[in-house]
Amino acid sequence: xxxxxxxxxxxxxxxIRYPDEPAQPPERFRGAPRVSPGAMMATLxxxxxxxxxxxxxxxGQSRYTIDRARCLYCGRCAEASLDGAIELGRQxxxxxxxxxxxxxxxxxxxxxxxxxxxxxxxxxxVAETIRRTLGRSLQLRHLDSGSxxxxxxxxxxxxxxxxxxxxxxxxxxxSPRHADGVIVTGPVTRNLELAVRRTYEAVPxxxxxxxxxxxxxxxxxxxxxxxxAGGVAEVLPVDVFIPGCPxxxxxxxxxILLAVGRVAERAP
Amino acid sequence: xPPLHGLEERxxxxxxxxxxxxxxxxxxxxxRVEDVPAAVAELCAAGMALASLVATDEEATAxxxxxxxxxxxxASHSLRPLPDMFVTLLASLDPARPELPSxxxxxxxxxxxxxxxxxxxxxxxxGHPDPRPLVVHDGWPKGLYPLRKRFAAGQRPPxxxxxxxxxxxxxxxxxxxxxxxxxxxxxxxxxxxxxxxxGESVLNLEARLFYTHRGLEKRIEGMTTIDAFHVAERVxxxxxVAHGLGFCEAAEQIAEIEMPVRARGLRTLALELERLYNxxxxxxxxxxxxxxxxxxxxxxxMKEAIQQVGERLTGNRFLRGLLVPGGVRFDLSAELARSIxxxxxxxxxxxxxxxxxxxxxxxxxxxxxTTGLLSLPDAIALGMTGVGARASGVDRDARRxxxxxxxxxxxxxxxxxxxxxxxxxHARLNVRAAEARExxxxxxxxxxxxxxxxxxxxxxxxxxxxxxxxxxxESPRGAAIHWLRSDxxxxxxxxxxxxxxxxxxxxxxxxAQSSIIPDFPLVNKSFELCYSCTDR
Numbered sequence: 002x003x004x005x006x007x008x009x010x011x012x013x014x015x016x017i018r019y020p021d022e023p024a025q026p027p028e029r030f031r032g033a034p035r036v037s038p039g040a041m042m043a044t045l046x047x048x049x050x051x052x053x054x055x056x057x058x059x060x061g062q063s064r065y066t067i068d069r070a071r072c073l074y075c076g077r078c079a080e081a082s083l084d085g086a087i088e089l090g091r092q093x094x095x096x097x098x099x100x101x102x103x104x105x106x107x108x109x110x111x112x113x114x115x116x117x118x119x120x121x122x123x124x125x126x127v128a129e130t131i132r133r134t135l136g137r138s139l140q141l142r143h144l145d146s147g148s149x150x151x152x153x154x155x156x157x158x159x160x161x162x163x164x165x166x167x168x169x170x171x172x173x174x175x176s177p178r179h180a181d182g183v184i185v186t187g188p189v190t191r192n193l194e195l196a197v198r199r200t201y202e203a204v205p206x207x208x209x210x211x212x213x214x215x216x217x218x219x220x221x222x223x224x225x226x227x228x229x230a231g232g233v234a235e236v237l238p239v240d241v242f243i244p245g246c247p248x249x250x251x252x253x254x255x256x257i258l259l260a261v262g263r264v265a266e267r268a269p
Numbered sequence: 270x271p272p273l274h275g276l277e278e279r280x281x282x283x284x285x286x287x288x289x290x291x292x293x294x295x296x297x298x299x300x301r302v303e304d305v306p307a308a309v310a311e312l313c314a315a316g317m318a319l320a321s322l323v324a325t326d327e328e329a330t331a332x333x334x335x336x337x338x339x340x341x342x343x344a345s346h347s348l349r350p351l352p353d354m355f356v357t358l359l360a361s362l363d364p365a366r367p368e369l370p371s372x373x374x375x376x377x378x379x380x381x382x383x384x385x386x387x388x389x390x391x392x393x394x395x396g397h398p399d400p401r402p403l404v405v406h407d408g409w410p411k412g413l414y415p416l417r418k419r420f421a422a423g424q425r426p427p428x429x430x431x432x433x434x435x436x437x438x439x440x441x442x443x444x445x446x447x448x449x450x451x452x453x454x455x456x457x458x459x460x461x462x463x464x465x466x467x468g469e470s471v472l473n474l475e476a477r478l479f480y481t482h483r484g485l486e487k488r489i490e491g492m493t494t495i496d497a498f499h500v501a502e503r504v505x506x507x508x509x510v511a512h513g514l515g516f517c518e519a520a521e522q523i524a525e526i527e528m529p530v531r532a533r534g535l536r537t538l539a540l541e542l543e544r545l546y547n548x549x550x551x552x553x554x555x556x557x558x559x560x561x562x563x564x565x566x567x568x569x570x571m572k573e574a575i576q577q578v579g580e581r582l583t584g585n586r587f588l589r590g591l592l593v594p595g596g597v598r599f600d601l602s603a604e605l606a607r608s609i610x611x612x613x614x615x616x617x618x619x620x621x622x623x624x625x626x627x628x629x630x631x632x633x634x635x636x637x638x639t640t641g642l643l644s645l646p647d648a649i650a651l652g653m654t655g656v657g658a659r660a661s662g663v664d665r666d667a668r669r670x671x672x673x674x675x676x677x678x679x680x681x682x683x684x685x686x687x688x689x690x691x692x693x694x695h696a697r698l699n700v701r702a703a704e705a706r707e708x709x710x711x712x713x714x715x716x717x718x719x720x721x722x723x724x725x726x727x728x729x730x731x732x733x734x735x736x737x738x739x740x741x742x743e744s745p746r747g748a749a750i751h752w753l754r755s756d757x758x759x760x761x762x763x764x765x766x767x768x769x770x771x772x773x774x775x776x777x778x779x780x781a782q783s784s785i786i787p788d789f790p791l792v793n794k795s796f797e798l799c800y801s802c803t804d805r
Contacts, residue, residue, distance in 0.1 A: 147480070161570060223483045226425075
C-alpha cells in the first residue's frame, strides 16, 4: 500500500492540459486532407484512390469535394496527388454540428487552379437549455452501434490518467436513465438498431447525441447495406459529428465540449 | 509428407487430391458431399483440427455450385513439431438443394461455422444440434441469404415479426433468469447474455452475439486489393495490424510477391507493438474485473504509452496506415528506434512492478485463482486459440506453427510459446504477462537487427484471376485464418476471416458456468474477446 503510494508520488502528474493547451500530434500524424491553395486541378488524384469513397468529382463540373466525415485519414489521396496538390492538415479539432460542414469543396478558376468554395453556414448555436443544463457537468451513455472497437477504446482512453476527462466534468454512466446524452460509435447495424433507439429514448430531455468516428458520422468504410444503416444520423438526431478513424482522444474531448457549447467550432 | 502418412490412401476412394492453395498445402476434393463426416473423422484421427470453414457461391461460374471448404491444420501432439500446412476438404453442393450432414456433434469447433453458412448462404446442415440463427437476428426474412451472389449488396430487407431470441429455458424453484445487454454498463462492445441462476450460482449462460455484424465480407466483394485492405484493417480496432497483415499476406501469395526483408521486419515490429498494448491493457482490465483500481490505472497507462509510440511510428494510435499490400509505407528512423527502446525499458519496469503488486495482494489473487476454469480437453474440442487456449495448456502459437511476417527468419525471432496448466483467470493473467515480456524481447531484437532493403515492392492493381490465398496470423487474441479468392477481374471474389475471438467465444459461457454471477465480468475480461471481429 505504502509502496504504491510512494510510486504514485514519484510518478507525478501525467495528465495533459487539453483543451487549455493545444494537442500535439506526432510528426507522422495524418490530419484532414485539403486541396492546397492554388493547386492545379489536373494534379488532383482520381476519386477512386479513396478507399471509403470520400472524394467526389462531378464529371462535366469543375468541382472536387472531400468528405471529412467519410475520410479514413489514411493519406492515400495525398500520396497519389502530384506536386502536393492534396496536403494533410495537423489540426485535430474537426468536429462539426452539421454534417454538411465536413464536406470541403474546390472549384476550378479560368486558369485551371483550385479555388476553395465557401462552406455552408456554420451550425446553429447550441440551444440555451442545453448550454445551461449540461454545460458544466455532462454524463454520457456510450452506445456501440456496431463499431470496430477502435473508437470505443479511445473513449476508454479518455478515462485513463493521461486524458482523464472527468477533470472537465465529463463522465460515462452505466444507465441511459442517468445520462444527459449518448455518445455513439459505429454505423448502426441492423442487429442493433432497436437497441440504439431504445437507449436514446431512455435518456431524459434535454439530451445530446454525439457521433464518434467515420462509421458513426457517415457509415465510413461500412456504408449502407443489408447490415448497416450507414451512420447514426439515419436513426437519431445528431448534435455533433466527430470525424476520424478513429479520432484522437483530444478530438473526442473537443467534440464533447462542442456539443454543449463549451468550445466554438473551428474553421475547416 | 510424413505427418499425414497414409491419409491420401485412406481417403483415396472418396476423393481426388491436389496441392494448394500454398505449395505445402493439400486440397482434398470429395466426390460426394455425403462423405464429409467420414472424411472429417479421418482427418481428425490423423491429428488435424478444424481451423476454418469457408462457404462460397459459385453458381455463376462453370461449376454452378455452392462450395464448402473445411480448412484443417495439424494440432495433435503426435505431429510435433507441427508442420506449417493446411488441408482443405472441398465439398460441392447443388445450389437448388444445398444440404449435407452436420459435423458439429463430433467437431464442436464446427458449430458456429455451420450456423453462419446456414444464415448467410442457406446451406442446410442436417442433424445440427442447435440450428438457431446465429448471424442474422429476429426479423430477418426467411429464405434470404446475404452472401449469395444474387443478393444485391445495397438491399435493406424489412424487419419481419418473429420470435424473440429463442433460448434454453431453465425452470425450477428459485431459478432466476437475468438478461444482460446488448448495451452494457461500461464502455464495452455489445452482446447479450442470458443467465439462469440460483442464488449467485450460474446454472446456464446463453450468449447471443453478432450485434455488430456489419456485412463486411459482402462489402469487400468486388473491391480492388488496396480498397479491400482498408476494410480488412478496420474489421477490428485493436487487431488492425494483425488483420491488415493477414489480408496482405493472402493477397501477396496470390500475386506471387516475395516480401522484402526490411518490410517483413517492420510489419513484425508493428504486430508485436499491437500485441503488447493489447496485453498491457488487458492486464489492467483483469485488475478492473477484480476491483483492483490501482492495477486498472497502471495497465491503462502502459497501454497508452505503447499506443503513443505506435502513433509516432505509423501516424495512427491503432497503428493503421503502416501496412499496405506490397510492403510498408514508412521506415524506422534512428530517433524512432530510440523512443521505442525507451518505451520498452519503462514498460518492462512498470509491468514487473504491477505483476509483483498483484501477486502479493491476497484479495486480488483470491478473485483470480480457480475462477473461470476451462479444462484442456474442452479447450481442444472447441478449437480454442491464443491466450485462453495456452492458459489451459494448449501449446500452439501461429508465430511458430505457421510462420509469417519475419518470425523464424533469425534465431532471435523464434517465439517462445508460453503455456500454463490451471486454465483459470490467474493462468490467463500470467500468460499475458509472459507474452508481453516476450513481445518486448522481440521488439528489441527487431530494433537491434532490422535488415536494410526496400520497404515496398510493386503490387499489381489486379490480382491473377481465380486464385486462393490462405494465411494464419497470430493476432493479440490468437490465430486468425484469412481466406481470400480473386475473381475474373482480379478483384476480391470472397474473403473470409475466422478471427481468434470467433474460435474462442463458445468457451466463455462454458468457463462462466463454474462461477458465480459477480465473477462473470472478470471471467469475460480474462478472455478479452472481441465482438467486432467475431461478428464482422
